[in-house]
Amino acid sequence: MSIRRLSLNQATIKHADLATALAVTSGAGIESIGLWREPVAAVGLATAATMLADSGLRFSSLCRTGFVTDAEGPARRAAIDENRRGIDETAALAAAGAPGSAAVLVIVAGGLPEGSRDLIGARERVAEALDELAPHAAAAGVTLAIEPLHPMYASDRAVVSTLAQALDLASPFAPETVGVVIDSFHVWWDPALLPSIARAGAEGRIASYQACDWRTPLPADVLLSRVYPGEGMIDFGPMTRAVEHARYRGDIEVELFHAEIWADDPAAVAASTVRGFAAAVAPHLADSTS
Amino acid sequence: MSIRRLSLNQATIKHADLATALAVTSGAGIESIGLWREPVAAVGLATAATMLADSGLRFSSLCRTGFVTDAEGPARRAAIDENRRGIDETAALAAAGAPGSAAVLVIVAGGLPEGSRDLIGARERVAEALDELAPHAAAAGVTLAIEPLHPMYASDRAVVSTLAQALDLASPFAPETVGVVIDSFHVWWDPALLPSIARAGAEGRIASYQACDWRTPLPADVLLSRVYPGEGMIDFGPMTRAVEHARYRGDIEVELFHAEIWADDPAAVAASTVRGFAAAVAPHLADSTS
Numbered sequence: 001m002s003i004r005r006l007s008l009n010q011a012t013i014k015h016a017d018l019a020t021a022l023a024v025t026s027g028a029g030i031e032s033i034g035l036w037r038e039p040v041a042a043v044g045l046a047t048a049a050t051m052l053a054d055s056g057l058r059f060s061s062l063c064r065t066g067f068v069t070d071a072e073g074p075a076r077r078a079a080i081d082e083n084r085r086g087i088d089e090t091a092a093l094a095a096a097g098a099p100g101s102a103a104v105l106v107i108v109a110g111g112l113p114e115g116s117r118d119l120i121g122a123r124e125r126v127a128e129a130l131d132e133l134a135p136h137a138a139a140a141g142v143t144l145a146i147e148p149l150h151p152m153y154a155s156d157r158a159v160v161s162t163l164a165q166a167l168d169l170a171s172p173f174a175p176e177t178v179g180v181v182i183d184s185f186h187v188w189w190d191p192a193l194l195p196s197i198a199r200a201g202a203e204g205r206i207a208s209y210q211a212c213d214w215r216t217p218l219p220a221d222v223l224l225s226r227v228y229p230g231e232g233m234i235d236f237g238p239m240t241r242a243v244e245h246a247r248y249r250g251d252i253e254v255e256l257f258h259a260e261i262w263a264d265d266p267a268a269v270a271a272s273t274v275r276g277f278a279a280a281v282a283p284h285l286a287d288s289t290s
Numbered sequence: 291m292s293i294r295r296l297s298l299n300q301a302t303i304k305h306a307d308l309a310t311a312l313a314v315t316s317g318a319g320i321e322s323i324g325l326w327r328e329p330v331a332a333v334g335l336a337t338a339a340t341m342l343a344d345s346g347l348r349f350s351s352l353c354r355t356g357f358v359t360d361a362e363g364p365a366r367r368a369a370i371d372e373n374r375r376g377i378d379e380t381a382a383l384a385a386a387g388a389p390g391s392a393a394v395l396v397i398v399a400g401g402l403p404e405g406s407r408d409l410i411g412a413r414e415r416v417a418e419a420l421d422e423l424a425p426h427a428a429a430a431g432v433t434l435a436i437e438p439l440h441p442m443y444a445s446d447r448a449v450v451s452t453l454a455q456a457l458d459l460a461s462p463f464a465p466e467t468v469g470v471v472i473d474s475f476h477v478w479w480d481p482a483l484l485p486s487i488a489r490a491g492a493e494g495r496i497a498s499y500q501a502c503d504w505r506t507p508l509p510a511d512v513l514l515s516r517v518y519p520g521e522g523m524i525d526f527g528p529m530t531r532a533v534e535h536a537r538y539r540g541d542i543e544v545e546l547f548h549a550e551i552w553a554d555d556p557a558a559v560a561a562s563t564v565r566g567f568a569a570a571v572a573p574h575l576a577d578s579t580s
Contacts, residue, residue, distance in 0.1 A: 150441065161480070164482070188444075190441070190451070
């Protein structure tokens, strides 16, 4: 089964530095990697870009910026500046990656501001931030990819909770400039998922597809509850076929936050990721026989 | 501030028997109670109905049946039978409650069947169960009230995850026979909440409104994460006003699953419920000045 489109998101091997992450990814036969800003910053952007170019890997996305739900003020200005830096980093890394790399910056909206219950207002702040950031992203050739997070994170992490909502937020902008991330872990439960994927495809806004499984009972820290594709309750068939039918042909990341996976050897994690992807996701890809 | 429409759901004082629950509710000045099947069964339905009648309280709902996601077979037959008993119990209790009681049976869909990943199929099983149960409910004058649960319960407790989905499931049936529960804890995050509430009102399907707050970080057992109205992140204003605008005029339950609340004295819990409701919910009711 082809794993040609698999990309290892660096968060899956959280404790590996950039050099290790690149080596482990290549070593597992994976052709693409999704990077995080912190390990890139640890070596410096220019060095990271060179290391990525030397690895021969494609670059599938940079995680992440966003966190733009605060009302106007110094905290919001700092967040906007952080997003601008993320845009520039994404452009540099996408240029350094192998052909087929994607200039995609993942946007996590942010939760309710401290002490606030104004969910509707927080969502408006996100729309305003996109309005402010879109020209910079367009000039840099970067796609701001809004990631709806599972509704259990609506208060403390992301007020964008469904794919339909993300598409509504993206709608004022060109699809090359503002798109969406479809992360199975976050959206698998959505009764409107398949029509929303079809809409995302028709609007040309699928910037990233991430295949991460959901398993209950949830652990005490619900942030750390993702498991390898095939080890949880998600049926990757209908969703993956819908994404394919929506003409997404980019890389498919596996991004796992899980204490036990993080404690494991990075090379073993990469190998498990390959196995999970090959078994649960790859059979549903249009090019599964290639 | 009027608490005339407040109903204490018995789950909030889980460890109280029926006699205590009725006494504590009356003692706190609350006029209505939502009952659970287990404490009713503990005294027997006829006795429970007499006790309820003697209390002078309104009856706002019976919790709960449902759990109808299994494929055809003995387990599904047993679940359907359990739902039929729940319908009959609801009719008897509603007849025994004070004027203004509601013959509402809360339906929790059930999660994925053991070992299954077929979320779409499980949702179809729920639709089929409603089809089978609706004639019995109609004959008994009982409303089957579908409760969408928070998406974090989609795999293990309820495959009905949004108000829009619940309304779609209800749509083949008369609104007196199949309605919906709007529980703030479960739906507060929904970007489509306000239009869905408006739709529920226009279709005459709001069978119950429950005001329970959401607070993060979530405890280790995410089932036990509800707090008194006003103690969490939910803004009860827009939601409550939307429910009012949708012409719901029934009782409003407070139903809290929380280990610390359960460990507290039931009378103290009832008093805290009154305070929370009066502060966070009552001001948004159309009759708030009455």
